[in-house]
Amino acid sequence: MVLYSLTFYLFSSIAVLSALMVISAKNPVHSVLFLILSFVNASGLFVLLGAEFLAMILVVVYVGAVAVLFLFVVMMLDINFVKLREGFLQYLPFGALLGIVLVIELGILFLTDRSSNIYNNQTPLQPIVSEVENTKMIGQILYTEYFYLFQICGIILLVAMIGSITLTLRDKGGVKRQNIDSQNTVDASTAIEKKKVKIGEGI
Amino acid sequence: MNYDILITGLIIVAQILAVVVPVLISVAFLVYAERKVLALIQLRRGPNIVGPFGILQSFADALKLITKENIIPSGSNKIVFILAPIITMVLSLAGWAVIPFSPGWVVSDINVGIMYLFAVSSLGVYGIIMAGWASNSQYPFLGALRSAAQMVSYEVSIGFVIITVLLCVGSLNLSKIVLAQQTVWFAIPLLPMFIIFFISALAETNRLPFDLPEDESTLVAGFFTEYSSASFVLFFLGEYASMILMSSMTVILFLGGWLPPFDVYPLNVVPGVIWFTVKVIFILFLFIWVRGTFPRYRYDQLMRLGWKVFLPFSLFWVVATSGFLVYFDMLPN
Numbered sequence: 001m002v003l004y005s006l007t008f009y010l011f012s013s014i015a016v017l018s019a020l021m022v023i024s025a026k027n028p029v030h031s032v033l034f035l036i037l038s039f040v041n042a043s044g045l046f047v048l049l050g051a052e053f054l055a056m057i058l059v060v061v062y063v064g065a066v067a068v069l070f071l072f073v074v075m076m077l078d079i080n081f082v083k084l085r086e087g088f089l090q091y092l093p094f095g096a097l098l099g100i101v102l103v104i105e106l107g108i109l110f111l112t113d114r115s116s117n118i119y120n121n122q123t124p125l126q127p128i129v130s131e132v133e134n135t136k137m138i139g140q141i142l143y144t145e146y147f148y149l150f151q152i153c154g155i156i157l158l159v160a161m162i163g164s165i166t167l168t169l170r171d172k173g174g175v176k177r178q179n180i181d182s183q184n185t186v187d188a189s190t191a192i193e194k195k196k197v198k199i200g201e202g203i
Numbered sequence: 204m205n206y207d208i209l210i211t212g213l214i215i216v217a218q219i220l221a222v223v224v225p226v227l228i229s230v231a232f233l234v235y236a237e238r239k240v241l242a243l244i245q246l247r248r249g250p251n252i253v254g255p256f257g258i259l260q261s262f263a264d265a266l267k268l269i270t271k272e273n274i275i276p277s278g279s280n281k282i283v284f285i286l287a288p289i290i291t292m293v294l295s296l297a298g299w300a301v302i303p304f305s306p307g308w309v310v311s312d313i314n315v316g317i318m319y320l321f322a323v324s325s326l327g328v329y330g331i332i333m334a335g336w337a338s339n340s341q342y343p344f345l346g347a348l349r350s351a352a353q354m355v356s357y358e359v360s361i362g363f364v365i366i367t368v369l370l371c372v373g374s375l376n377l378s379k380i381v382l383a384q385q386t387v388w389f390a391i392p393l394l395p396m397f398i399i400f401f402i403s404a405l406a407e408t409n410r411l412p413f414d415l416p417e418d419e420s421t422l423v424a425g426f427f428t429e430y431s432s433a434s435f436v437l438f439f440l441g442e443y444a445s446m447i448l449m450s451s452m453t454v455i456l457f458l459g460g461w462l463p464p465f466d467v468y469p470l471n472v473v474p475g476v477i478w479f480t481v482k483v484i485f486i487l488f489l490f491i492w493v494r495g496t497f498p499r500y501r502y503d504q505l506m507r508l509g510w511k512v513f514l515p516f517s518l519f520w521v522v523a524t525s526g527f528l529v530y531f532d533m534l535p536n
Binding site: 057060065071072 | 208280283313314315318319321322325326328329332333336344347348351352354355358362374375503504507
């Protein structure tokens, strides 16, 4: 149990600290790297809760794919942070408003009856041990009860994908493309042409 | 009470060492084997000076590299520069935690073993991107960009291949995946997926013919151009350790892990770990054979193969396999 609490505090403190570093680091690439550290620690917390499938999905999708492309973009862009900081005071009231709204919402959430059960319960959360793997449990609930919502998610993602492809697709003329099939079907009869060249003349 | 924690801790450390030390030693011999096989392919003799048949060559190379000066470029981002090889090395060793070498011979037999392996291998790209960016130099940066795009592309088809296998198994646990192959290895019914997985594994570990991140004829040495001495050794060890990891993953998914080819008398008394090792060595030989035989892909050809050939085909195969399993009522519970 001690070990469990210790690992919980290890993961959560690193997650919070690296989340702080995301917004305070001077170098944007460092920010993204701290974001990745934060993701990894969040997935560690999922493992502690016994939700190993969610933990692995978090690593595969967010850390392994989304954050890679994010890092890719941040490295390529030449972001001038001094210029970004210039408008700090201008945006301060808006940011502060957002922060206050978020704090109030969290406060309401903690004070309502539903969460007060958990809040007053002093025993630490235990991972739920059950015979059925939680991967199977997620599958059983996702494909039965939430089937339509799941399908709608898929359609939304498909629309987003097609949208981004059409936004970036530019069919410029005059681009030479390799046609591998036509290259592979070339043989001597189509590639070589015999011509009699008269002496003193070109082709 | 406190002694319990101490003993558990010591057992965990002993288990980790029991896996990591053989892996590192086999990396040394894999490097030697690669040089010998390549030499035989090219009608040369290969390393033959250090020790009998040159068998200690890798250890001599490692000692030489470690005793050299570690140069950190003055324009580099020092912390990230030093972290990058460490991350590569750690990630290539982390995956071994879930590999079952024989029934019960596994450090951690978790429910989502295959997802864990997939996650760890997809994290491998960070070592390369961080190295390329932190070096603050053109060639490493180009190498890093290439590898980022390449590894993300091939992960997609690896994911579909894994899904196909999981449809036939009904579990994400690696030991259960192996046990599901007792009647027939998945390499036979899922042969096209086996081939796709093997080729994607080549791309995922940045091996020839897909070694564009370290393409020496255009990028000097790619992402580790600026690395020297011990940090270079870490990259080198990391690459070969992840090669062995991907081979073990192939063996577990398609070649029946520790199971003998036929469950008959002289074959089934051989310990499982020996079958596992023999199969891993076979896949590693394929890795080296491919390196000695094929020319390097051009970058657009690589992307075309990943997105236009492997992705649609593996997606089709997932649908076909699940349709087949449902139609003949063969879905595992």
